[in-house]
Amino acid sequence: MTDRRSFLALAGVPLAAASKRYRVAVIGHTGRGNYGHGIDVVWHAFDNMDVVGVADPDEAGRAAAVKRIHAPRAYADYREMLRREKPDIVGIGPRWMDQRVAMVSAAADAGAHIYMEKPFAETLADADRMVDAVRRNKVKLQIAHQMRVSPFALRAKALIEAGEIGEIQEIRSRGKEDRRAGGEDMMVLGSHLFDMMRFFRGNPEWVTAHVTTAGREASAGDVTQATEPVGPVAGKQVAATFAFANGVHGYFSSRATDKTDPLRFGTWIHGSKGVLFLPNAIYPGGALHVLRSPGWLPNAKQPWESLPGPADLAGKHMTITGGPEMANALMVADLVRAIETDGKPCCNEEDGRWTIEMVHGVYEAQASGGRTRFPIRSRTHPLDRWRAPA
Numbered sequence: 001m002t003d004r005r006s007f008l009a010l011a012g013v014p015l016a017a018a019s020k021r022y023r024v025a026v027i028g029h030t031g032r033g034n035y036g037h038g039i040d041v042v043w044h045a046f047d048n049m050d051v052v053g054v055a056d057p058d059e060a061g062r063a064a065a066v067k068r069i070h071a072p073r074a075y076a077d078y079r080e081m082l083r084r085e086k087p088d089i090v091g092i093g094p095r096w097m098d099q100r101v102a103m104v105s106a107a108a109d110a111g112a113h114i115y116m117e118k119p120f121a122e123t124l125a126d127a128d129r130m131v132d133a134v135r136r137n138k139v140k141l142q143i144a145h146q147m148r149v150s151p152f153a154l155r156a157k158a159l160i161e162a163g164e165i166g167e168i169q170e171i172r173s174r175g176k177e178d179r180r181a182g183g184e185d186m187m188v189l190g191s192h193l194f195d196m197m198r199f200f201r202g203n204p205e206w207v208t209a210h211v212t213t214a215g216r217e218a219s220a221g222d223v224t225q226a227t228e229p230v231g232p233v234a235g236k237q238v239a240a241t242f243a244f245a246n247g248v249h250g251y252f253s254s255r256a257t258d259k260t261d262p263l264r265f266g267t268w269i270h271g272s273k274g275v276l277f278l279p280n281a282i283y284p285g286g287a288l289h290v291l292r293s294p295g296w297l298p299n300a301k302q303p304w305e306s307l308p309g310p311a312d313l314a315g316k317h318m319t320i321t322g323g324p325e326m327a328n329a330l331m332v333a334d335l336v337r338a339i340e341t342d343g344k345p346c347c348n349e350e351d352g353r354w355t356i357e358m359v360h361g362v363y364e365a366q367a368s369g370g371r372t373r374f375p376i377r378s379r380t381h382p383l384d385r386w387r388a389p390a
Contacts, residue, residue: 022046022336025087025112026054026069027078027103030061033094033228036117037282039144040069040093042328049089055081078103082110089335092116096229101126104141108133113339114141115332119191120352122231124360124379127353134349142335142345143352145195146327147280149334152288155307156269156276157200159290165271166294168248171197172268175238175254176280183211183233184226185254186362189265190238191355192280195347196267197242197250198354204242204250206373207358209365211235218366220387232383240362243371252362270296282327 024043028035043049054071055078056062066074075081082090090107094100095117107114114134120143121127134141147153159165173193175185197204211218211234218235226233236256241249266279275296277289293302331347338345357374363382364372378385 020048020340022049022088023052023085024049024089024091025052025078025081025085026065026071026091026093027081027107028054028056028061028065028093029096029099030056030058030064032058032099033096033117034061035065035093036095037144038325038328039091039115039117040065042115042325042332043069043091045325045329046332052087053081053085079106082106082112086110087112089113089115089339097122097126097231098229101129104130105133108137108139108141111137111139113139113335115328115335116141116143118144118352119187119230119355120349121356122229123381124353124356124376127356128379131349131353140335140338140345141349141352142331142338143347143349144328144331145192145347145351145355146282146331147192147196147278148199148346149327149330150281150283150286152283152286152307153196153199153278156278156288159276160200160269160271164274165269165276165290165292166273167271168201169270169272170248171200171250172270173197173250173252173266174264175252176262176265177254177257177260180227181254181256181260182213182236182238184230186238186252187226187230187233187359188228189280190252190254191359193252193267194355194358195351196278196280197244197252197358198351200267200269201244201248201250203354204244204358204361204374206371207240207242207361207365208371209238209240209362211239211362211366212237223383223387231381232387234363234383234386235366238362240365242358242361283330284326 026040028040043051051069051071053073054065054069055075056065057076062074090112092103092114176189213222213236222234223232238254240252243249269276273294275291279287288307290305290307291298298304334346360376360382361372364376367382
């Protein structure tokens with residue numbers, strides 16, 4: 001385990017002192033969002049974290065989780081686990097959001113810090129409740145938008161701050177555009193891209209949008225439930241323009257098409273001197289490409305360059321394998337930093353709420369046909385209002 005801690009330290013994220021131990025409890029629900037993308041197993045990357053219990057109302061899933069995460073005790077009810085185990089940190093795994101507010105509120109009320117799966121909330125009202133619970137109980141919350149700790153994203157931000165691509169002109173991003181293309185893609189995976197826009201440019205001021213299906217304007221009849229319970233969605237084509245400070249715009253699009261490619265799923269940052277492209281991929285996957293051309297076109301003298309990842313995080317030093325495990329470990333390490341310094345986690349409850357603010361803003365703008373300013377006044381889901389009877 002020492003090798004794992006050493007490897008994580010090489011990533012530039014401070015870890016907890018070995019003398020301080022943390023009691024960790026894991027909440028999952030097999031068949032109803034499960035355990036997210038590795039929220040259950042990340043704790044074994046740290047030699048100062050003890051998993052003391054797991055909660056899952058599904059008996060078979062609970063038994064499997066006990067074996068998988070080596071939990072000494074298991075519970076059908078997460079509230080009972082919180083009362084008995086008194087954890088320092090709780091991992092909230094389910095991808096589904098139908099229990100999200102209750103789980104986060106219970107953990108916060110128990111005085112536990114939280115690492116949780118995304119998306120953050122189904123509605124802004126739910127987001128507000130969770131933000132209130134976290135702040136009222138003075139606990140820290142980290143949401144698993146792992147691009148925040150990707151060395152590629154951090155390097156991109158450093159290059160921008162150093163003026164390598166000049167003054168930012170615009171940001172462009174595309175969803176994954178798989179079978180969920182359009183509204184569901186925006187909610188589930190576009191939240192990563194919205195978080196990256198804010199990572200580079202701060203909070204947006206307003207949004208305009210165009211949401212369509214088969215080329216016609218989306219309407220109340222297009223509102224449907226997503227393939228997983230993440231709230232209502234609408235549209236098979238979504239295009240949105242966010243306004244940031246200094247007249248910089250951020251563009252998001254997700255469109256159902258007969259031909260797509262995973263490489264489109266990412267963020268393009270255009271500057272007066274060049275372009276950065278940051279594919280959205282869980283570290284140690286991913287990449288960072290730079291084009292040092294003010295014309296934004298490559299040529300023989302100014303080709304696209306693929307910048308390497310951190311040399312210290314490769315080869316024999318890598319003792320944590322698999323997609324989410326490394327990225328989650330870096331996020332948890334940052335959560336521990338925030339706990340021990342009374343700082344803010346790199347993707348905290350406010351960051352999580354903003355991703356939902358941006359999603360709702362797209363639908364609000366489509367409904368109004370104009371600009372939607374942030375923060376949005378109504379905290380209910382705009383699609384619920386679309387389809388409500390007159």
